[in-house]
Amino acid sequence: MLQAGLFRRTCELLKGTALCVGLLVGAGVSLAPAHAAPRAIPATTDDVRRLPIPPVDRSQEPIMVLTGGTLIDGRGGEAIEDAVIVIQGDRILAAGPARSTPLPAGSAKTIDATGLYILPGLIDLHIHFTQQRGEDFGRYSDSAAGAAIRGVALAEQLISAGITAVRDVGTVDDVALRIKEAVDREIITGPRVLWSGSIISSTGGHGDEVTSTATGRQKPAFGGPTKGFNGPWEWRAAVRNEVRSLVDWIKLGAPANKEEIAAAIEEAHSLGVPVAIDSYGKYTDWAIEAGVDTLEHPLALSDDAVPLMKRHGTAFVPTIGAFDNLLTGGYPTAGIPTGGFYHTHSRRFVIDQQDHLDRVAEAYRSGVQIGVGTDIPFENEIRYPDAYFRELAYLSEAGMTNADVLASATRVGAEIMRMGDKLGTLEQGKIADILIVGKNPLDSLGNLRDVRYVIADGKIVVDEPAR
């Protein structure tokens, strides 16, 4: 068994097609094309860093089969009734109609999914494992240990809802990395984690304010020593430090100087690491022009922003719910009042829900890639996993079809995450991250809440067939 490996593993063929030849042959599936023997590409870690690892032999791993369900494989075609999915270890060996997908001998486990709907696990591109929760936690900063405990609780909430992969875009110390490792090593149950270390900002910028963003309350000791960076070389050095800490992504925060933003993005890209930015207004335009990979939030976008995103191939993670929460009810148990940001220097603009929806609609019409992110800053214990499904509803409200919202939550999310060759669809060679629900999510996205099984990394995490 591969259990408890430090890293999830894969074998890859050229052109990003993930296949593991020995494993498939071992399972009695003939696949080698007659004209060319597949050339072995070294296996890599299943994260954005893609560290080469020794070859992986899955041929002795147990086989699991899903039968009878309707497969929505995430590739955009028609749903496949009476589908078969064959899993060995953490990989999908085969997925397709029962009539053309032979059942392997020696299956250790069969799930009868008759009447159920099988789809790729969901992806949340914007979470913070260490966010505050509860009346007490919401009122003061605590330690990395406290943040880690909260993170473990959130990991459990997410995976139980079928959210099988997340990107953490700002953590306390190395908490998100340790959660990622703990999930990989099966110490805790949670989604696959990509992480981006700490937010890189300028002195006094987002993440380095002396007052909290939503309440305006002073942070302990008037904010403590600055974590901000100043000037292009300090921003480059900050990126290098994050990469040294094994991050998958870099996260920047506005406001910042145009040269600082461009320097950080260039440095990250030269090191092969993609970049997300929490931004607004002109800073957003600067970041897009400098090649940032994902824009987080829909805050105070200029009329140039969406056309620029389209031109530069920037993905958009709107996180609408986090801001609508501020407008419509605040976060009462955390003492956050209704209305917006207060007394913060890094957030001097008005939040406008209709503008946010309009910008998502504009991005959708323009063909900008849109991903699903929640970014709930407080009350995680009561907001998750509901916040994820509410975010899908906001995307619908902005005019996206159910099929396109579902794609954002799966295939497109995986592509945005830089994991499109390993996650996001259910097909041969992909990692077995699978959600099985009771009713068709294409009829109503609310049906995603009707979770029957969750399979993460080839293992059953939720098993409630008769819910």
Ligand SMILES: [Zn+2]
């Ligand atoms: Zn955030």
